[in-house]
Amino acid sequence: MTLLEFMPFIVLIPLIASGIVALLPGRNLPWLVTLLAATASAVIAAVVLPAAISEPALSYPFGNWPPPFGIEYRVDAANAFVALLVSGMAAITLLWAPKSVASEIHGRLGTFYALFLLALAGLLGITLTGDAFNVFVFLEISSLATYTLIAYGKDRRALLAAFRYLIMGTVGATFLLIGIAFLYMVTGTLNMADLAERLPELRDNNAVRAALAFIIVGMGLKLALLPLHLWLPNAYAYAPNFVTVFLAGTATKVALYVMLRFIFTVFSPDYSFVVLPLSTVLMVLAVAGMFAGSWVAMFQIHLKRMLAYSSIAQVGYMVLGVSLATATGLTAAFLHLFNHALIKTALFMAIGCVMYRTGSAKLDDLRGLGRQMPWTLTAFALAGLSIIGVPTTAGFISKWYLVLASIEAGAWWLVVLVLITSLMAVYYIWRVIEAAWFSERPAGAAPVPEAPLALLVPTWLVVALNFYFGLDTRLTVGASMAAADALLGSGAGLP
Amino acid sequence: MIDNGILRVISRFLIPFILLVGLYIQFHGEYSPGGGFQAGVVFAAGWILYVLIYGLERGLNVISLNAMYVLSAVGVLLYAFTGLAGVLLGGKYLDFTPFSANPHTAQQTGIIIVEFGVGLTVATVAMLLFTMFARRRGEWLEALEEEDEGSE
Amino acid sequence: MTVLGFFNYWVVVILMMIGFYCVIARGNMVKKIMGLNLFQTSVFILFVSAGKIVGGATPIVREGVEVYSNPLPHVIVLTAIVVGVAITAVGLALTVRIQEAYGTIEDDHLGDDIDDEED
Numbered sequence: 001m002t003l004l005e006f007m008p009f010i011v012l013i014p015l016i017a018s019g020i021v022a023l024l025p026g027r028n029l030p031w032l033v034t035l036l037a038a039t040a041s042a043v044i045a046a047v048v049l050p051a052a053i054s055e056p057a058l059s060y061p062f063g064n065w066p067p068p069f070g071i072e073y074r075v076d077a078a079n080a081f082v083a084l085l086v087s088g089m090a091a092i093t094l095l096w097a098p099k100s101v102a103s104e105i106h107g108r109l110g111t112f113y114a115l116f117l118l119a120l121a122g123l124l125g126i127t128l129t130g131d132a133f134n135v136f137v138f139l140e141i142s143s144l145a146t147y148t149l150i151a152y153g154k155d156r157r158a159l160l161a162a163f164r165y166l167i168m169g170t171v172g173a174t175f176l177l178i179g180i181a182f183l184y185m186v187t188g189t190l191n192m193a194d195l196a197e198r199l200p201e202l203r204d205n206n207a208v209r210a211a212l213a214f215i216i217v218g219m220g221l222k223l224a225l226l227p228l229h230l231w232l233p234n235a236y237a238y239a240p241n242f243v244t245v246f247l248a249g250t251a252t253k254v255a256l257y258v259m260l261r262f263i264f265t266v267f268s269p270d271y272s273f274v275v276l277p278l279s280t281v282l283m284v285l286a287v288a289g290m291f292a293g294s295w296v297a298m299f300q301i302h303l304k305r306m307l308a309y310s311s312i313a314q315v316g317y318m319v320l321g322v323s324l325a326t327a328t329g330l331t332a333a334f335l336h337l338f339n340h341a342l343i344k345t346a347l348f349m350a351i352g353c354v355m356y357r358t359g360s361a362k363l364d365d366l367r368g369l370g371r372q373m374p375w376t377l378t379a380f381a382l383a384g385l386s387i388i389g390v391p392t393t394a395g396f397i398s399k400w401y402l403v404l405a406s407i408e409a410g411a412w413w414l415v416v417l418v419l420i421t422s423l424m425a426v427y428y429i430w431r432v433i434e435a436a437w438f439s440e441r442p443a444g445a446a447p448v449p450e451a452p453l454a455l456l457v458p459t460w461l462v463v464a465l466n467f468y469f470g471l472d473t474r475l476t477v478g479a480s481m482a483a484a485d486a487l488l489g490s491g492a493g494l495p
Numbered sequence: 496m497i498d499n500g501i502l503r504v505i506s507r508f509l510i511p512f513i514l515l516v517g518l519y520i521q522f523h524g525e526y527s528p529g530g531g532f533q534a535g536v537v538f539a540a541g542w543i544l545y546v547l548i549y550g551l552e553r554g555l556n557v558i559s560l561n562a563m564y565v566l567s568a569v570g571v572l573l574y575a576f577t578g579l580a581g582v583l584l585g586g587k588y589l590d591f592t593p594f595s596a597n598p599h600t601a602q603q604t605g606i607i608i609v610e611f612g613v614g615l616t617v618a619t620v621a622m623l624l625f626t627m628f629a630r631r632r633g634e635w636l637e638a639l640e641e642e643d644e645g646s647e
Numbered sequence: 648m649t650v651l652g653f654f655n656y657w658v659v660v661i662l663m664m665i666g667f668y669c670v671i672a673r674g675n676m677v678k679k680i681m682g683l684n685l686f687q688t689s690v691f692i693l694f695v696s697a698g699k700i701v702g703g704a705t706p707i708v709r710e711g712v713e714v715y716s717n718p719l720p721h722v723i724v725l726t727a728i729v730v731g732v733a734i735t736a737v738g739l740a741l742t743v744r745i746q747e748a749y750g751t752i753e754d755d756h757l758g759d760d761i762d763d764e765e766d
Contacts, residue, residue: 008588012575019571022564063581063589114568133723140730147737156748160757163741167670170683170734177690177727184720185697532729624736631743 018117052080068191074130077482096458119145161234172221179214222255226289236308241352282323289316294424328405330484336398346383353451368441384429513541535617570616655696662689674754
């Protein structure tokens with residue numbers, strides 16, 4: 001028995017732990033167990049990743065029922081990478097959690113952390129499962145937990161944000177279910193590998209086309225792709241800081257992964273991109289998202305909303321990489337998926353530190369704070385460099401690959417667009433830095449102490465990771481390439 | 496509604512049958528259509544009928560809010576640890592074959608335990624949902640009354 | 648196949664559109680949730696009708712039954728119904744909390760944009 005045998009426990013540990021945590025009394029014990037569970041699943045994910053890269057695909061049949069009759073977890077480089085990202089970010093975010101949660105949520109925390117673990121287990125389950133319907137179930141598990149977590153926000157607008165997210169998210173998930181229903185009706189199977197085998201014969205079937213469209217729209221909603229992004233800014237802005245940090249690093253990434261899994265593995269790229277004009281559709285939406293997201297972010301006065309709009313722009317970068325439909329483009333998408341999680345987590349953590357001390361995320365309340373909370377705002381500035389894409393940061397690496405992929409595809413104009421949106425990022429990050437360091441503290445404002453170490457250390461850890469992965473790209477680029485290969489499949493013909 | 500004689504008599508007659516049907520669906524689940532979810536909901540429906548007739552307080556005397564909360568988590572854990580037992584005995588997760596030499600018996604044992612966990616969770620969660628909404632309404636009405644008194 | 652041959656699909660489409668319209672056009676949050684339920688139910692019917700075989704029996708092993716309906720869609724729909732129940736519960740719970748916080752559950756009374764509200 002090696003740790004590899006415990007592959008499904010990446011999901012099962014948080015799932016089982018959520019049941020236990022729900023019963024734990026007090027405020028510290030639930031957190032501790034949650035941290036242990038998330039760390040354990042991150043460790044298993046870290047063991048599984050190298051194995052998944054070197055071997056074709058690991059499969060785990062639940063209840064020993066062989067697929068396609070039973071549900072299997074099927075792990076290749078692509079989902080092992082995403083699983084490691086999600087569980088790793090969850091563990092790091094949890095390190096940051098206690099102080100922030102203590103200031104925002106009252107009473108016993110068992111239920112809160114149980115919901116967090118459910119959300120985590122749902123996200124990991126979506127990633128690992130090899131069964132199309134199972135994706136829907138785990139999607140709803142994580143979504144339901146997420147709605148409730150958002151509603152924990154102190155502001156009453158959190159309730160409205162959660163409700164609107166619930167409506168839109170459910171419509172999106174139901175769209176996914178309709179797509180899966182169509183696939184099931186024409187093929188009679190729900191196993192993804194099985195679907196991939198049977199679909200090529202059904203190229204001209206309208207139900208298959210409709211299925212792809214429904215799945216793309218459904219996942220686009222969860223991914224906050226441009227015209228479907230409306231739920232995201234308010235949900236991020238009014239959720240408790242800890243929840244925002246976690247969601248910003250993981251939720252949209254997993255939705256992107258599901259979309260990729262369906263586009264590439266289930267439908268095969270030459271169906272999605274050659275028979276159907278998916279490439280054009282995604283590219284237009286991605287570019288529109290990059291611009292609209294950055295543009296709106298430039299004028300936000302609420303910092304969490306600003307970062308949320310920036311997230312919509314960053315989703316645009318990822319989808320742009322996908323829409324190129326080349327190995328390099330996919331590598332860039334996976335790289336940005338990973339790097340953006342690091343960047344956004346660091347930025348939201350820094351804002352969370354500010355909110356912990358001042359209780360406000362308004363740009364005006366940040367004025368002159370740079371000298372009073374130097375460590376926090378330096379962390380914000382450094383993470384900001386990463387989102388702009390300054391060399392030696394993680395953000396640079398992913399943009400570099402995106403530019404490479406664009407040039408490779410002969411689309412020079414995309415390079416220009418990426419540069420312009422990066423400049424827009426410079427602007428919205430600079431506004432914060434200007435307010436923090438180059439404005440005077442309003443007269444009569446009480447002095448603000450530096451954020452406590454319990455918050456600063458994890459924040460700086462993520463900032464350091466940003467720079468580490470900006471310099472040492474072996475893990476990220478290697479894994480992203482393997483992930484792209486895994487999705488494209490061996491010898492799959494590309495346009 | 497306890498004052499209405501017809502309701503009281505009929506519900507007193509019905510509730511045991513509803514609970515019995517719930518248990519029947521629960522324990523017959525592996526032979527015939529049914530199982531934990533349906534059984535749990537039917538069982539909870541019996542309790543909810545009781546609450547509708549006799550009021551929430553007497554309903555909570557039967558099973559307290561904390562007990563519901565704990566049992567709902569226990570049901571999930573029962574399911575999860577039955578699955579784990581399969582791993583510990585050398586099979587896969589949720590693999591029931593190691594439970595017994597006879598594969599038929601093994602599957603049945605596993606399914607019955609797992610479905611019992613499901614039934615427990617579903618029943619208590621359905622009760623919890625009902626209680627939560629019912630209690631809110633009570634608090635809401637009380638708050639309204641206080642407001643009225645304050646304004647007068 | 649005639650138009651009537653697709654009877655089940657017509658039912659699905661009509662139900663789906665009624666539900667979807669309700670979600671989009673209604674301002675009342677409870678009505679939105681009802682629309683959402685209808686929308687989901689239509690998908691359940693799509694699944695179940697896909698597994699139905701004309702003249703088939705219920706999928707229970709017993710003597711004298713050769714043709715039976717596909718049980719897998721039923722299992723799937725059962726799971727989806729559970730998900731639907733959970734969503735309804737969370738949605739209604741949020742509605743109750745919104746009523747308590749804002750005093751209304753009509754979208755129109757809440758204002759189009761929650762962004763403009765000052766802290």
